[in-house]
Amino acid sequence: MNDFSYLKPASRQIDFDKFDDRLLLYVLKYELSFATCISCGGCTATCSAGNLTNFNVRKIGLWLRRGETEKLSEEIGKCMFCGKCTLICPRDINIRNVILLIKKRISMLKTEKEMP
Amino acid sequence: MIEKSIIIPFLIGLIYLSIIFIYRFTKWIRGLSKLDKLRLMQSLKSRRFMLSLKEIFMEGLLHHKIFLKNPILGYMHMSLAFGWFLLILIGHIEVMCAKNSIFVPFHLAIFFRYFETTKNFAFSGVFSFLMDFLLLFVLSGVCMAMLKRFKKQMFGMKRTTRLKTGDRIALISLWLIFPLRLAAESMSANLHGNGSFLTSTFGNFIGNSGSETANFIFWMLYSFSLGFFFIALPNSRYMHIFTEMLFIFVRNAGIKLKKHNNTFTDIQVYSCSRCGLCLDNCQLATAGINNTQSVYILKNIRNKNLTDEQLFNCLLCGKCEVDCPVGINTIDLRITQRIESTLQYNSSYSYLEDIPAQKADVVYFAGCMTHLTPGIISSMKKIFQMSGENVWFMDEEKAPCCGRPLMQAGQYEAASKLIFNNTKKLLGSNAKKLIVSCPICYKVFKEDYELGKMEIVFHAEYILQLIKDNVIKVNNSNERIIYHDPCELGRTMNMYDEPRSVLQETGKLIPVKNEKQTAWCCGGSLGNLKISQEERTILRNQAVEDYLQYKPDILATACPMCKKTFARHREIKVLDISEIITNSISKPTEEKITKQKTKNKIHENEFV
Numbered sequence: 001m002n003d004f005s006y007l008k009p010a011s012r013q014i015d016f017d018k019f020d021d022r023l024l025l026y027v028l029k030y031e032l033s034f035a036t037c038i039s040c041g042g043c044t045a046t047c048s049a050g051n052l053t054n055f056n057v058r059k060i061g062l063w064l065r066r067g068e069t070e071k072l073s074e075e076i077g078k079c080m081f082c083g084k085c086t087l088i089c090p091r092d093i094n095i096r097n098v099i100l101l102i103k104k105r106i107s108m109l110k111t112e113k114e115m116p
Numbered sequence: 117m118i119e120k121s122i123i124i125p126f127l128i129g130l131i132y133l134s135i136i137f138i139y140r141f142t143k144w145i146r147g148l149s150k151l152d153k154l155r156l157m158q159s160l161k162s163r164r165f166m167l168s169l170k171e172i173f174m175e176g177l178l179h180h181k182i183f184l185k186n187p188i189l190g191y192m193h194m195s196l197a198f199g200w201f202l203l204i205l206i207g208h209i210e211v212m213c214a215k216n217s218i219f220v221p222f223h224l225a226i227f228f229r230y231f232e233t234t235k236n237f238a239f240s241g242v243f244s245f246l247m248d249f250l251l252l253f254v255l256s257g258v259c260m261a262m263l264k265r266f267k268k269q270m271f272g273m274k275r276t277t278r279l280k281t282g283d284r285i286a287l288i289s290l291w292l293i294f295p296l297r298l299a300a301e302s303m304s305a306n307l308h309g310n311g312s313f314l315t316s317t318f319g320n321f322i323g324n325s326g327s328e329t330a331n332f333i334f335w336m337l338y339s340f341s342l343g344f345f346f347i348a349l350p351n352s353r354y355m356h357i358f359t360e361m362l363f364i365f366v367r368n369a370g371i372k373l374k375k376h377n378n379t380f381t382d383i384q385v386y387s388c389s390r391c392g393l394c395l396d397n398c399q400l401a402t403a404g405i406n407n408t409q410s411v412y413i414l415k416n417i418r419n420k421n422l423t424d425e426q427l428f429n430c431l432l433c434g435k436c437e438v439d440c441p442v443g444i445n446t447i448d449l450r451i452t453q454r455i456e457s458t459l460q461y462n463s464s465y466s467y468l469e470d471i472p473a474q475k476a477d478v479v480y481f482a483g484c485m486t487h488l489t490p491g492i493i494s495s496m497k498k499i500f501q502m503s504g505e506n507v508w509f510m511d512e513e514k515a516p517c518c519g520r521p522l523m524q525a526g527q528y529e530a531a532s533k534l535i536f537n538n539t540k541k542l543l544g545s546n547a548k549k550l551i552v553s554c555p556i557c558y559k560v561f562k563e564d565y566e567l568g569k570m571e572i573v574f575h576a577e578y579i580l581q582l583i584k585d586n587v588i589k590v591n592n593s594n595e596r597i598i599y600h601d602p603c604e605l606g607r608t609m610n611m612y613d614e615p616r617s618v619l620q621e622t623g624k625l626i627p628v629k630n631e632k633q634t635a636w637c638c639g640g641s642l643g644n645l646k647i648s649q650e651e652r653t654i655l656r657n658q659a660v661e662d663y664l665q666y667k668p669d670i671l672a673t674a675c676p677m678c679k680k681t682f683a684r685h686r687e688i689k690v691l692d693i694s695e696i697i698t699n700s701i702s703k704p705t706e707e708k709i710t711k712q713k714t715k716n717k718i719h720e721n722e723f724v
Binding site for chain 2: 030033046048049051052053077078079080081082083084087088092094096097100103104106107111
């Protein structure tokens with residue numbers, strides 16, 4: 001039988017009680033310029049890693065805003081830090097630093113979990 | 117007996133100092149890797165030992181490098197270091213002459229005028245004159261040091277380091293040592309007449325108010341100031357005086373930091389004298405960033421309070437290294453620190469595939485930055501066409517980054533994954549030459565890739581060779597060209613002449629004040645992860661405004677990153693070397709004629 005599950009998508013409501021803002025607040029604390037992101041996707045278009053694999057910088061920004069920590073920790077390691085995204089960003093966002101901060105915060109979260 | 121008590125404060129300080137030194141030096145040398153220890157032992161046996169001794173004399177005592185940079189500052193440091201050294205040395209010889217023995221207690225030289233009241237040994241007059249002269253020499257340095265603290269502009273310094281409490285105690289006691297010595301010796305000269313031109317004059321000045329008690333008190337104070345200085349020294353910046361000697365030996369043995377911290381880091385950190393010469397060289401201050409310069413990073417490593425915000429806010433341009441009088445390798449030190457701080461979160465890049473390599477004689481790797489400047493790629497293609505070589509454009513469609521940006525961000529393990537993938541492909545191509553058009557890639561290919569016999573050529577070198585071999589013929593257009601030295605190519609890879617010789621073929625190269633070692637950074641550096649775009653713009657404008665004074669037609673550079681950064685400025689025309697060359701290539705005249713003929717033919721046909 002055909003799979004018609006897409007006709008009944010799962011709820012995409014954001015539950016603010018469960019909203020995980022740990023990454024977002026950390027990034028904004030040290031790199032406020034991220035707040036001006038308009039998700040234009042220029043970064044994704046130029047991305048060297050995105051050319052080799054399924055990696056999307058624009059989505060990283062979206063997930064960061066939605067607090068999707070798990071997805072981020074899976075994807076963030078793909079970045080090669082080449083800096084093209086930072087150069088072409090029309091809002092002059094320091095994207096390399098945003099990625100570095102996300103990476104750092106995720107590793108901090110992991111060690112926090114290990115130490116209850 | 118009470119007379120002898122004046123040596124006690126001095127002795128306590130000295131014993132404390134010696135214990136700390138022996139402890140730290142053994143800890144540092146033991147902490148080196150086995151290979152490094154072997155290197156150090158070997159260097160002590162060879163000619164390098166003499167070279168190290170010479171360097172210690174030239175830098176530790178005479179401060180030759182500071183002299184070259186700023187003679188007044190050089191004199192100040194020399195008078196303090198070399199003057200004090202001679203004071204100790206000649207003081208000892210004097211005591212030896214007076215006692216007629218080679219073995220004399222070492223403290224006697226320091227309090228000699230107090231204990232030896234007569235002037236009836238051989239050459240006593242000469243010695244007391246010399247000692248007075250040296251004291252004057254040192255005092256002139258102390259006066260200048262005090263003046264410099266309060267009026268640094270007089271010494272040509274824009275900025276100087278901020279002091280901590282430990283430093284302040286050491287500084288004040290150091291300042292007091294020599295005036296107190298002068299006072300004490302003058303007092304003795306007044307009582308016993310054992311002084312020379314300086315101390316006698318001061319002694320006469322005191323006149324009848326001098327007494328044995330006053331004499332004792334001044335000598336005691338002198339001893340206290342020495343003791344205080346010795347006790348404050350290990351926890352202050354003056355630790356550099358002795359660490360620098362060890363550092364010179366270790367450095368001359370060829371020991372380097374290898375991507376992780378060991379005690380060589382500590383040796384370098386403690387060798388920093390916090391003179392602040394790196395502050396004036398650092399461009400970040402123009403953009404209002406004043407706490408991330410090398411001197412502060414070294415201090416923070418020492419005090420164990422280094423933050424990521426400071427560590428990653430550096431252009432890695434290498435200007436601070438150029439003028440460091442101690443010769444600390446600040447860039448390696450900072451990158452090592454970054455590697456250690458990001459160890460927890462490296463990437464594995466498991467998605468990298470082994471794309472089969474294409475067999476070719478020459479491989480061209482453009483790099484990520486060149487892909488943002490398509491002008492460079494098309495000119496490189498044109499140049500390859502003319503050279504007629506079998507070239508494989510490795511990353512035309514897709515290829516991983518070279519790994520250098522990751523290294524600058526401290527992600528060494530992640531970078532080695534990319535390096536491994538690229539190396540496989542490069543070796544698979546069986547090429548003899550790898551051509552790169554980006555200095556960022558050039559550095560990492562040269563330093564971190566193991567490519568066997570493959571020659572790594574920067575595009576400026578390649579073009580120069582083509583011009584020399586008469587493969588490319590260029591026209592000299594007499595345009596005024598300024599060449600901007602990219603940091604990664606100039607200061608870190610020492611390539612200054614090749615791009616210049618290429619440009620001399622096509623135009624009139626104008627020498628500028630800030631070039632080669634002291635060249636500006638464009639501000640676009642990938643080394644800095646924290647700097648904002650506005651701050652980058654300030655740095656870029658600073659460089660461009662300096663270049664505009666010379667009224668150039670073209671600002672030439674050899675780095676796509678610099679080109680991209682400068683291109684945002686409206687008043688200056690920026691071109692890469694390869695673009696300038698392709699613009700000025702003289703087309704063979706025959707080709708022009710044939711083109712004209714075909715055009716005419718077409719016209720004729722149309723008429724028909």
